[in-house]
Amino acid sequence: MTRPRVPLEVRRLFWRLVSVGVVPEAAGLIVGVAGSAGRLWFAEAGGMTPMDLAEPCGRYLCWSEREEIALGLAAGKSLRRIAGELGRDPATISREVRRNRSSRPGQGYRARLAQHRAEQRARRPKPTRLAGNPPLREQVQRMLEARLSPEQIAGRLRREFPDDPGMQVSHETIYRALFVQGRGELRRELTRCLRTGRAIRRPRRRVDRRRAERIPNMVMISDRPAEAADRAVPGHWEGDLLLGGGNTSAIGTLVERRTRFTMLLHLPDDHGAEAVRDAIVAQITTLPAALRRSLTWDQGIELRRHAEITLAADLPVYFCDPASPWQRGTNENTNGLLRQYFPKGSDLSVHTAADLAAVADELNRRPRKTLDYATPAEELDGLLSQTGTVATAP
Numbered sequence: 001m002t003r004p005r006v007p008l009e010v011r012r013l014f015w016r017l018v019s020v021g022v023v024p025e026a027a028g029l030i031v032g033v034a035g036s037a038g039r040l041w042f043a044e045a046g047g048m049t050p051m052d053l054a055e056p057c058g059r060y061l062c063w064s065e066r067e068e069i070a071l072g073l074a075a076g077k078s079l080r081r082i083a084g085e086l087g088r089d090p091a092t093i094s095r096e097v098r099r100n101r102s103s104r105p106g107q108g109y110r111a112r113l114a115q116h117r118a119e120q121r122a123r124r125p126k127p128t129r130l131a132g133n134p135p136l137r138e139q140v141q142r143m144l145e146a147r148l149s150p151e152q153i154a155g156r157l158r159r160e161f162p163d164d165p166g167m168q169v170s171h172e173t174i175y176r177a178l179f180v181q182g183r184g185e186l187r188r189e190l191t192r193c194l195r196t197g198r199a200i201r202r203p204r205r206r207v208d209r210r211r212a213e214r215i216p217n218m219v220m221i222s223d224r225p226a227e228a229a230d231r232a233v234p235g236h237w238e239g240d241l242l243l244g245g246g247n248t249s250a251i252g253t254l255v256e257r258r259t260r261f262t263m264l265l266h267l268p269d270d271h272g273a274e275a276v277r278d279a280i281v282a283q284i285t286t287l288p289a290a291l292r293r294s295l296t297w298d299q300g301i302e303l304r305r306h307a308e309i310t311l312a313a314d315l316p317v318y319f320c321d322p323a324s325p326w327q328r329g330t331n332e333n334t335n336g337l338l339r340q341y342f343p344k345g346s347d348l349s350v351h352t353a354a355d356l357a358a359v360a361d362e363l364n365r366r367p368r369k370t371l372d373y374a375t376p377a378e379e380l381d382g383l384l385s386q387t388g389t390v391a392t393a394p
Contacts, residue, residue: 006033014038019119061088061096061118066111069093073109129169130177136167140174147340148366149194150174155373215304215319221296221327224318228294234258234383235293237315238331239280241271241302242338244348251348251356252279255334256291259379260371262334262363264356268349277305281312291383294318296328337363 010031017027028038061069065086072082079097083090100114130137143153150171161167178194228236236257241250252265265279284292296318297303306317320327341359342348364380367373 011041014041018042019122021123061092063111063115066096066114069096069114070109070111073097128177129173133166136169139167140169140177144174144194147362150178151369152367152373155369156367159367159373215299215301215306217307218299218319219317221318221320224294224296228257228296231258233293235291237284237292237295238328239295239297239303240328240331240335241267241276241300242335242342242348243271244342245345249348251338251342251351252276253331253335253338254280254283254295255331256376256380257330259376259383260330260334260368261376261380262360264338264360266351266353266356271302273302273305276302277309277312280309280315284313284315288384289314296320296331298325298328334363337366 010033014027014031014033017030018024022030024038024042025035026038028035028041031038065088068086069082072085079093080090083093086093096114097109100117101109102113130140139157140153143156144150148156153174154169154171157168224236227233234256237254238257239252239254242253243250250267250271252267252271254263254265255261263283265276265283267275267279269275280295284295292313292315294316295309297306298320299322303309303317303319306319309315310317325332338359342351361377364377365375367375371379
């Protein structure tokens with residue numbers, strides 16, 4: 001008695017299941033045949049989808065198109081001509097041949113091998129880069145514990161391992177490993193090392209508008225030299241106050257626009273105009289004159305003694321427009337980094353000058369994307385060595 005032939009769609013479903021990683025026995029049971037039948041189909045086909053069961057051509061290359069590519073190459077046709085005959089982009093055919101060419105001498109491109117490789121690449125789920133690479137995972141974990149952001153980690157790894165793709169990873173992969181658990185990649189508690197400390201992603205908040213207060217004899221940012229805007233010349237600084245809980249304590253921040261080098265101002269008793277003036281003058285004068293070209297601040301009343309700063313430190317001061325924090329974008333970004341060390345709502349007066357120096361040193365040794373993952377300290381050292389000047393340690 002002749003067994004009824006299994007419908008074409010059933011057999012195609014079987015091979016679709018196998019292509020995504022279902023074992024042949026289980027795939028056979030799913031499509032309604034015996035598990036032994038599924039195992040037999042798989043063995044007879046050598047583990048590769050038979051040509052007559054391949055899916056119809058659509059977005060991706062199919063078996064019949066791969067056969068045409070193999071026949072065209074054997075006939076000496078160019079890739080562009082083959083692409084035209086198949087109605088595909090020449091780049092698609094070029095990638096297909098490059099990816100699936102046989103490594104055995106004299107065999108070239110074979111449709112059966114190319115189809116098998118395509119099915120293997122389409123299998124899901126796939127092991128992720130971090131899950132399958134313990135040395136890379138451990139390196140990423142160490143850098144997260146050192147408070148580097150995922151983007152800084154990705155850039156620094158490319159810089160440190162330029163010839164080793166296995167030790168490189170994208171920042172999005174790191175974020176997914178942190179935020180999507182169950183993959184066995186990165187520990188969930190490492191999210192505390194991120195700048196936000198959150199275990200989920202949230203959209204950015206709108207920047208709160210601040211009431212601008214009048215300061216006598218302000219010189220606006222529109223009058224600042226053009227060299228400061230394009231960061232071509234070092235020595236142009238941005239400054240602000242990092243406020244503690246209830247605005248009763250503060251730390252001053254100074255950031256150099258070209259190198260992103262950061263200095264912190266110790267304000268243990270108060271953050272009024274006189275205290276801020278004295279702290280800025282004491283800190284900025286540790287630098288050579290070539291690195292003291294301008295200071296840009298918002299319209300905070302703590303800088304109403306700006307003329308005295310200019311006179312004492314030979315440092316012109318410019319003020320941003322009201323409610324325009326993007327005009328001091330480098331400083332705003334740095335203040336965000338500093339919140340990892342000085343959380344909002346905390347009492348900032350408890351930190352000593354030595355504490356601030358240690359934080360500034362750690363921040364200045366972080367690689368930055370905008371510096372091609374060099375560090376601010378490296379950039380500043382390079383500038384000082386070019387001028388032959390040595391600055392007093394802040």
